[in-house]
Amino acid sequence: MKFLQSKIAWQLLMWLLVIEFPVESLLVYISYHNSKETLETELTEKLRAIATYQIQNMNEYVNTQLYNINAFASTPEVATLTQQLVGTKDTLALRQLIDNQQVTFEKYQEVFGFNSIVLIDPTGTICLSTEPKLPKGENLATGNLQNTELSRTFKRANTILQPDFSDFTYMPHSNRQLTAFVAAPIRNNAQQPIGILVASINIEKLKKVTQNYVGMGETGEILLVSTVENEPIFVLPNRRNSITEATNRIDMSANKSEGIKKALAAETGYGLVKDYAGRDVFAHWHYIPALRSGLVIKEDVAEAFAPIQRLRNILLMIVGCTLLLFVFAAFNIAKLFTKPIRKLNEVTKKIAAGDLTQRAAIDATNEIGELGHSFNDMTERIYTVQNELKEMNANLEFKVAERTEELQTMIEELNQTNEELYTTVEFVEKQKNELTKKNDNIVASITYARRIQAAILPLHEDISKVLKDFFIFYKPRDIVSGDFYWFGELPNNQCLIAAVDCTGHGVPGALMSMIGVNLLNEIVYLMDIDSPELILDKMQTEITRVLQQSVTEVRDGMDIAICKIDLPQRQVEYAGAMNSIYYIQNNQLNEIKANKIGIGGNSLRSPQKFDKHIIHLTSPTMLYLFSDGYADQIGGISHRKYMTKNFKSLLLSLHHLYPEMQQEHLALTLHEWMAGEPQLDDIMVIGVKL
């Protein structure tokens, strides 16, 4: 019963049932319902057709009886006899006449199939009768027969003056002998009504007309029912029960005779009802007005719906078989999956426990089989890898041991070296301390030298006595700088200003700056030379002399840009040795290039003359003197020089600002440009607003 434990099987079964069961149920229901409806419709139509046929038969029967009695009443013999009988005194001749006519009447009675015939005069007196129970001389209006159906039929025919068919009734003075009366007026030649002819019909004849059960199976019945003396009765014998006149009462209790009740209530319809014996029947009930009776055509449900019961059983069997089939299919289909999955599961467990030699023996040709093969391949691979790992592990251990020994030896050697190094480090440490001390001394000296250099630079207060708006952005690379600026006050509100870039930077540059400052002071104040080009000319010769460049190998020099500012005249004279200047007027930057001759460093060549340039200050002017340090500074994302064109653009963008602001922007821009890069050279930018 292992297969019953298969979860897949139960899941599959559940899926099949959930999806298929409602659909199948619906189909079965619709099938059954439709078939039942169709059968009911066919049955209804069949019963309705039978009912229609029977009603037609009965109506024809009634019409025939009416026709017959009317025809008989219309015969000259009857008219003549009636005239002779009505109002005539009782004489022997009359009695003989009556006896003779009785024979005739009995003959006609036989011909027309009546039970009996009665001739009645307009007052209601029976003049002639073939029925002993309806004796001659009896008066229907006043005698014993006055409350009978016969009497009512006579009265009706006598007033309406047309043939009449009575209700079913018992023959007077009989033991429930069932009959009905047909009546017709008798007229004389002048069409004057002179009497009424009444006949009692033979119910047996009606039975012959109606008792035809073709197409009604074994249980089909045709019931003609009527209310006689306030009692519902079967007019005709039943097919399945023998009914006598004594036993023709209908059981009208609850749950019985439902169709009969409806028919007697003048309803027409059909459906499932209980019959007179309480059986379930499918019936069509109808009222026959001509007979004032009900007609019920019925068939037992068991017989009528036998085909539908068979269908129901077949459908249920199909549903049952389908269910079994599903169960069988579910479990067998599931088996296809669960068996190999179980095998796989068992092998997996063993493998998980460590036995990698296990393989799943799955011979399915589907995806499960493929999974099994893949699993086995995987297991094989793992097994192989495991063995390799084991081997590697063994090798590794050996190597590790070997290596450990080597390392041990190395450690011992290293320890020895470490001791030696330690000794060396101690020595180096000692040396370092000494060097540090010496370095500190040097730095202190150089720092002190900066103070001296700073002292020889012109004071801003002195400059501002002549030039109101200026800035000097001065940023040495080292403690002391190779760049310096010089200012010389002249009479008549004139002055000289120079930006000098000495060879090198740091201490050598600072020493050169000292020489430069000294020379400029001598040339301007002692030699009384104040033209920029002449000053440069003189500087050229003096540097050579001071540094004995004709005989020594000292080739140091300086690049200078010097301007003479004449405020009253509103002009600036400029001369430059390797150092150009910029001036910005009317938002336009103009460059005056210097002579391509440096001051000093070229003693073997004959001194060159410097050019003088004049700038007319016709509009507000921003004058810039500078060294090459700013433009040559490395920085930015690409680690390249700032470049002259950028330097120009920067100055052009700043020239309208206050000099102090320009200095700040220059410093900020440089800082951002450098972004951590080391300063390559001394940087100096002088800006004068004129």
Next chain:
Amino acid sequence: MLVFFKKYYLLLLCSLLWACQTEPDEIKVGVLHSLSGTMAISEKAVANATLMAIDEINAKGGLLGKKIKPIVVDGKSDWGVFAAEADRLINQEKVSVIFGCWTSASRKTVKPVFEKNNHLLFYPIQYEGLEQSPNIVYTGAAPNQQIQPATKWAFDNIGKKFFIVGSDYVFPRTASAIIKDMVKELGGEVLGDEFVLLGSTNVKPLVEKIIAAKPDVIFNNINGDSNLAFFKELRAAGITPDKIPTFSFSVAEDELRSMDIEQMKGDYTAWNYFQSIDTPENKTFVENYKKKYGIDVVTDDPIEAGYISVYLWSQAVKEAGTDNVHEVRKHLPNQSFNAPEGLVYIDGATQHTWKTVRIGRFRGYGDVEVVWSSEKPVQPIPYPLSRKQAVWDKFLQDLYNCWDGNWAKLRE
């Protein structure tokens, strides 16, 4: 998975719901009576009874699962309006049937409309017969269900000398001819046969002739207001029921309400239905009618016939399984109903109704004592057997021609 199941069952449910689609839920019927004009006083009550029957059927769930929707139209006591409205009801409103008409003039005018459209009219009024149409169901009495039995009964129980009076239009003229044929057959005598214009109150000459003739019984076919003047004149002339009883064929319980009831006591009438019929069905009918329309109203033969017409039609519809006119007509023959008057059923051959014949005598309080009853329905014979059908047809045609293409004499 739960989502799948939800979607699956939702789809199944939607499929089932889609299968259960519904049809329109009402059946339209026409109710065509005079609600204004001379005939309104009589026809309104018939219309009311028709509507009551419709309400009863609707209250029980309707017909074939649908409600019956009555479309009530006023014929305005004008035959031309009746014909026009019948046509409109049939062709525009698309009704399944029409219950209506009172006067023979209105019926004869609408008859061609129904025959042309092959439609169906239920006509609830006793009439002169001499007519049969596959498109009309006559639920009122034919001559052999009212006039003729009354004649025989009067001959047997009152006397053999008759005087006939009537309004001058087709019904009284035809009734008079039928009565005369019958009296002759019976061996009686018709001493006079006089007519007044419909609505006329000039009845004095009539009464004078009656007095002069000294009949045993007066057969009265006067209609409408003229009856008030007639009986007033009759009584004033000293003719009372105990001396010369009058048999009226157009006076029922409803007409009595506007007459001097005391003066009518002892006179006779013949109908198929009286309010005084003592059956459970009639008691319920009268009770419901009074409950609906007022304690003072009365029921009479035309009212009852208007009521049973709806039930007979509805039964035919149920059997046919549709309200389609042509299918319904196939299920009319032998359609029976336990009416307030007793069992009634439609005669397949003539499309008239088997009805119980009753002769009544007016009592005090405006009701009628039944003095004779056929006790079961009598087969209708539209064409009295005293003449051949062709002869009757000619009789009618002669009347029509004589009245310049009308069904009543319009002027002296």
